[in-house]
Amino acid sequence: MIPFYVLAVLLIASAVFTVTQKSPVYSVVGLLANFLVLAALYFTLNAEFLGIIQIVVYSGAILMLFVFVIALLSSGIGPFAEGPNRMPRVAIPAIVTTAIAFGFLAFGISHVPLGVPVPHATTIGPVGNANVFGSVGDFGVALFTVQLLPFEVTAFILMVAVIGVVLLAGDAAPQRTHGSHPKSRLKSADREPIVKAGR
């Protein structure tokens, strides 16, 4: 019970830190703390595999992506490292609206019988043991037998993301001029345009 409240306070504090920082670099650090605390919370909930995934995928991959984009965009340009500083006009109404929406949700939660005790993980089972709830083995058996379709949908989503990223940001060259070169005109005439979107 004590670990839950400690982790909850850390989780909310790091989330607030992430959202309120002026510079995106500090936000990344706050988000890193948030993800690590969340991973610890997953371990207390017997979700070993998800705790590790949380660290590897979120802290390792996604946050690195953010850091690289910050580094890429702020090289030589001052304002980006700091970002827009001013408090927007919508801040106060937005926070009030969010608080009201949270009030509705909290009201809903308090009226749903959710008094189910959630046992803490006392002993974490052997890794790979398929009989222990939440272990890597248990998760893997479910992923590759019963839930095979979601797994394949996952692969498809990743493929779509890769193609989208390459289309959006892959070409740093200046705008191509179609038909300016006779050879390229010939080439573009005898094949269907694969992607019509102009870059």
Next chain:
Amino acid sequence: MSVELTNYVTLSAVMFFIGVAGVIVRRNPLIVLMAIELMFNAANLALVAFSRAWVNNAGHIFVFLVVTVAAAEAAIGLAIVVAVFRRAKNVDLDEVAGMHG
């Protein structure tokens, strides 16, 4: 007295609405994307807690799917940020109004 499911769901709701406030208030696209990640993670926390309460690992599979979607979303969102920045040299979401939003 042990921790009940209500505590986890409330914690998840608090974190989700911190993310919502970040998306609405902040004007830096990177911080907005990070707030979206916070919202994804709040949903994941609720799913894992429900999954633990009713010993059923379907919630874990769902979290796996959400993590994938979050990774794809972060990659595409950051690519859009880079593309917009390359075009407009501007990072204020209020001023990136090429679609008259």
